Amino acid sequence: MDLLRAADSGRLSIVKDLVSKDRSLIRSCRHSDAKNRSFNIDGTAIHYACRSGHSNVVKYLIKQDPSIINDLDCEAWTPLHYACYNGHFDIVKFLLESNADVTLRDNYLFQTPIQFAMYRQFEDIVYLLDPNAEWTRRSPDEITTKGKASIFRKNSNLFLGRYSLNEDHIKQIQLFRNDPQYNDIELRKIQDNELSNLNIRLVLTHDFKKHISQTISLTSDVDDDSFLRSSSTSTNEHIMVFKDE
Known part of the structure; x- marks a missing residue:
């Protein structure tokens, strides 16, 4: 590595x-x-x-x-x-x-x-x-319709493309993405092609505050743990990746 x-x-x-x-x-x-x-x-x-x-x-x-x-x-x-x-x-x-x-x-x-x-x-x-920042917030509808990123590119390494997803994984993610109120999903036994085909599990949520809270709680000063990465593919879609142990 x-x-x-x-x-x-x-x-x-x-x-x-x-x-x-x-x-x-x-x-x-x-x-x-x-x-x-x-x-x-x-x-x-x-x-x-x-x-x-x-x-x-x-x-x-x-x-x-x-x-x-x-x-x-x-x-x-x-x-x-x-x-x-x-x-x-x-x-x-x-x-x-x-x-x-x-x-x-x-x-x-x-x-x-x-x-x-x-x-x-x-x-x-x-x-x-900037404690005094003034800015225009996007509406939930705008985020839902315009805040998505295309991540189902099976032959690329962009976003979820770096993982080996089977048809069931893709179906679950599509259901999740099509409904901003959809419950969190967890996908297991996935290979991370960037990390020598390491087995990982993915957790996807629409709830950003929950996502960040979990990220902070899992980030520690220990050298290595099961938490691999935390990122967002859109304002409405947040991903956490763990080693599947």
Whole structure:
């Protein structure tokens, strides 16, 4: 497992081992396979730990090299952009305490991290970044009709495409996605193609506050645990990934 995937899945013991052997990997290990869209080109370990919600890895990497706090991938996303986009309040707070630049804009939509949080309706993060923020919230109907991302791309590694989903998995996810009031679903015995076909289980919910609360409660300072990643494919759809033990 390379440094990117170790950071993405919260394998702090592997991150420590790799960095101890070559500290330059923190900056030099960058995603370069344009066909693999599960990572952004030029993304580094700090980006993907921030995306997946692993504060233990984020804190370790920043301690090893504080200069990566505003590192950019090919779309000029900083670690703070990733944390804001995926709603990881505790990581956003840590990055702010570590002097992350809140004014940097990406090079596609020219947005700052707080604008990412506003678009995703992550109110706690918005007001953490700016207690006096004024912004227009999207209506539930708009979120439902316009906030979805196409994730059923069986031959790609984009979002859920990185997992080996069978027809029953896809059917359950489609039912979940078609109804914003649908109960949480849990899918088991799925292979993660990015992590050497590791068996995982997926938990999907529409309830963002519940999702974030669970993410924070599961993120710890232990080197490795069953929690692999937490992310959102839309404002209305949130995913947690665990090792299926």
